[in-house]
Amino acid sequence: MSAIIRPIEQNDIDICGKIGYEAHKTISSSHGYPSEQPSEEFGIDLIRRLLGNPNSWGILAERQGKTLGSVFLHKFPPSPVAVIGPLTVHPSAEGRGVGRMLMDAVLSQARKQNNDQIRLVQSPSHIRSFVLYTKSGFTLREPLFLMQGQPLKDRINTSSDDVHMLHNDRDVSRCNDLCKLTYGFSREMELQRAKDQGVAALIEREGIITGYAAGIGILGHAVAKSNEDLKALIANASVIPGPGFFVPARNHEIINWLLENGFQIGWPANLMTIGPYQEPLIPFLPSLAY
Ligand SMILES: CC(C)(COP(=O)(O)OP(=O)(O)OC[C@H]1O[C@@H](n2cnc3c(N)ncnc32)[C@H](O)[C@@H]1OP(=O)(O)O)[C@@H](O)C(=O)NCCC(=O)NCCS
Numbered sequence: 575m576s577a578i579i580r581p582i583e584q585n586d587i588d589i590c591g592k593i594g595y596e597a598h599k600t601i602s603s604s605h606g607y608p609s610e611q612p613s614e615e616f617g618i619d620l621i622r623r624l625l626g627n628p629n630s631w632g633i634l635a636e637r638q639g640k641t642l643g644s645v646f647l648h649k650f651p652p653s654p655v656a657v658i659g660p661l662t663v664h665p666s667a668e669g670r671g672v673g674r675m676l677m678d679a680v681l682s683q684a685r686k687q688n689n690d691q692i693r694l695v696q697s698p699s700h701i702r703s704f705v706l707y708t709k710s711g712f713t714l715r716e717p718l719f720l721m722q723g724q725p726l727k728d729r730i731n732t733s734s735d736d737v738h739m740l741h742n743d744r745d746v747s748r749c750n751d752l753c754k755l756t757y758g759f760s761r762e763m764e765l766q767r768a769k770d771q772g773v774a775a776l777i778e779r780e781g782i783i784t785g786y787a788a789g790i791g792i793l794g795h796a797v798a799k800s801n802e803d804l805k806a807l808i809a810n811a812s813v814i815p816g817p818g819f820f821v822p823a824r825n826h827e828i829i830n831w832l833l834e835n836g837f838q839i840g841w842p843a844n845l846m847t848i849g850p851y852q853e854p855l856i857p858f859l860p861s862l863a864y
Contacts, residue, residue: 575642576637577635577636577642577672577675579676579679580634581631581632581633581634582621582625582632582633582644584625586621586634586644587618587621587622587625588618589641590617590621590632590634590641590644590662591617591618591619591620591621591622592617592618593617593641593642593643593644593663593664594620594621594644595609595613595614595617595618596665597643597664597668598610598611598617601698601700601702602841607698607841608817608840608841610660610697610698610841620660621644624646629648629650629651630646630647630648630649631647631680631683632644632645632646632647633645633679634676635663635676641664642663642664642672643663643664643672643676644661644662645658645659645660645661645676645677646658646660646680647680647684648863649687649689650761650763650863651763652759652760652762653759653760653761653763654690654691654759655689655691655864656684656687656689656691656692656693657693657694657863658677658680658684658692658694659694659695659862659863661673661676661677661703663676669702673702673703674706674709674710677706677707678710681711689849690849690850691759691848691849691850691851692847692848693845693847693864694707694712694845694863695846695860695861695862695863695864696712696844697718697841697842697862698841698842704844707846711848712846712847712848713846713847713848713851714844715845715846715847716823716824716844716845717822717842718820718821718822718842718844718845718860719821719829719839719840719842719843720818720820720843721819721820721821721829721832721837721839721840722838722840723814723818723832723835723836723837723838724814724836725811725812725814726808726809726835727809727810727812729835730835732805732806732809732810736777736778736779736806737775737777737806737807737810738775738777738778739769739774739776740765740768740769740774740775740786741769745769745774745776746762746765746766746769746774747762748783749765749774749776749783749788750765751783752783752784752786752797753765753797756797756852756854756858757797757852758850758852761788761795764788764795764861765786765788767788768787768788768789771789773787773788773789773790773791773794773815774786774787774789775787775807775810777798777803784798784800785797785798785799785800785806786807787807787810787811789811790807790808790811790814790819790859791811791813791814791816791818791819792816792817792818792819792820792862793815793862793863794815794859794861795858795859795860795864796808796859797854797857797858798856798857798858799856800856800857801825801831801857803857804857804859805831808828808859816862817840818837818840819859820843820859820861820862821859822858822860823842825857845864847864
């Protein structure tokens, strides 16, 4: 199907949001999962927020004036990573190459920006998007589960005396050092934002940072030198914004611990990448982005 690809403008927000809602509703109901975009308002608000973010770039596909789907590309400076999502195509236009056209356009923009590391979280597990991403060059790195439940703070006992909130730029910088060791690049902007929102926490043992969480939630991420430290960070969170948080499916200890503490699995997802990828060698929680 031929289509025009162009940047999303203010008056495209409603239609792109509605398509996002419809696309997710259709796929999640066929899998029996709750929808990632639970209402039309959610879908519209998501597009509005992304369009207002200077680090996000959104495009849509249209044919004869009819919008067919959209996608966003995000930067997290100074991180060298570019992130793709959400990608949605109206169910009536599915299977006609629109998803591929949108992917080709964002990948070419990422390369124009010299982002050699491109990532996404494919969610929920959906064969069509998995095929599309694989054919576009993405490699599956980490199967994930979205864990859903109430914050554990004050509900369970953990050795969390060493957990502290991030207070200043020095805390951000020290956590970012652990981040760089783990991921191979800085996630300073996300750490700074989480600190400003009062949701960033670190663990310090004998003067050494052994873990941090830039929030426990769908937009947060965390790393820790042990699962004990990761549990302490999770247990310290008094809020879990969004529908839950992602845990690598391979981390049996954390998944099992969360299940024992009343959490449920919401839906599966996959962290996928193009370009260099330094696999974290210590426990970690990815964000919805990467
Ligand atoms: C995922 C989505 C964007 C794909 O859009 P689309 O326009 O249907 O995608 P395309 O037709 O361009 O590409 C799909 C590819 O998968 C292939 N495909 C689909 N099911 C397949 C299967 N079971 N086995 C092998 N190939 C398959 C198609 O043949 C096509 O490949 P081709 O381009 O080589 O022919 C759309 O289905 C959607 O919006 N889904 C709901 C929201 C969603 O899940 N978004 C992604 C979240 S990570």
